Amino acid sequence: MYSIKKINPFIISLCIILLIALIFSLPINKLFSEDYFSEFQIEYIVLALKMLSLFSIGFVGIKKIDMLSLSGISSKHKWSFKWLNLTPIYLFIIGVLSFIGKDIFLVDSSNVFLLLVACLMVGFAEEFIFRGFILPLFIKKYQHHKKGIFLSILFSALFFGFSHFINLSVNDNIPQVIAQVVFAVFMGIFFGAVLLKTNKLLPIAITHGLINFFFLFGTLPAISDDVDITNTAQSLSDQISGATPAIIIFFPLLIVGLIVSKKINREMILKKLPAQSFQKVIQL
Numbered sequence: 001m002y003s004i005k006k007i008n009p010f011i012i013s014l015c016i017i018l019l020i021a022l023i024f025s026l027p028i029n030k031l032f033s034e035d036y037f038s039e040f041q042i043e044y045i046v047l048a049l050k051m052l053s054l055f056s057i058g059f060v061g062i063k064k065i066d067m068l069s070l071s072g073i074s075s076k077h078k079w080s081f082k083w084l085n086l087t088p089i090y091l092f093i094i095g096v097l098s099f100i101g102k103d104i105f106l107v108d109s110s111n112v113f114l115l116l117v118a119c120l121m122v123g124f125a126e127e128f129i130f131r132g133f134i135l136p137l138f139i140k141k142y143q144h145h146k147k148g149i150f151l152s153i154l155f156s157a158l159f160f161g162f163s164h165f166i167n168l169s170v171n172d173n174i175p176q177v178i179a180q181v182v183f184a185v186f187m188g189i190f191f192g193a194v195l196l197k198t199n200k201l202l203p204i205a206i207t208h209g210l211i212n213f214f215f216l217f218g219t220l221p222a223i224s225d226d227v228d229i230t231n232t233a234q235s236l237s238d239q240i241s242g243a244t245p246a247i248i249i250f251f252p253l254l255i256v257g258l259i260v261s262k263k264i265n266r267e268m269i270l271k272k273l274p275a276q277s278f279q280k281v282i283q284l
Helices: 009-025 039-065 082-086 089-097 109-141 148-169 174-198 202-219 236-262 266-270 275-282
Strands: none
Touching: 009 039, 009 109, 009 148, 039 109, 082 174, 082 202, 089 202, 089 236, 109 148, 109 174, 109 202, 148 174, 148 236, 148 266, 174 202, 174 236
16 A cells, blocks of 8 residues: 555645646647637647546546545445535526526537536546545544544645636636635535545536536537627726626535534544554544
């Protein structure tokens, strides 16, 4: 088993964020010609490829630390409290309502499929890295702390949120990016708590991907083309008012996440640690 005794999850998390930034800076889009692909297709093909590489990093990381039970990919533990995975369904509904009235029959089905695949890859990559890999590292570090489970959920969620500051490289709407960071933290706390309560990572990764899909559906060509793009310059106050609803929409996930985190059985979680680690805890 890979030794994790001296691994500092804060340093690992920072390295992961730097690695994500590096991967997203790679000019992979230049490998694709607009003679064969549309700008939309190139964007999401590249996104899917980059997320596939990040998913691979997360998966390898999970295997290396050998804490499959905590990561939620072990068959030893059943899928519990499945209803918790249905909590974000209200986000699907909001996403659908955003494009009601638009002629979705004009949308190219291949673009819909590409968007779905790319969004699912985002879900799998981010969940395998931040919940599957980083969260167990924090639990290992704070296993002796009375509030260790909550701290682990919180820190892994904060790093997940901070990783979205990378979007500043492609988006000069600072309030919008800050809003992404904030609601990503909300999502991170919710998904972290749900993972430890339900024992399964895959449903969370799928849910994460579908949230992205429904909220990005309106960006599909033939739908987004109907949007008036004139006078796009916005004042700072307009940018702030435009970013605020996203935080409000995701706020319920924070509330549910905090409630669920209080219901997590600390001893049951610590039993999922490698045997030697758990023995040290129960001896204290």
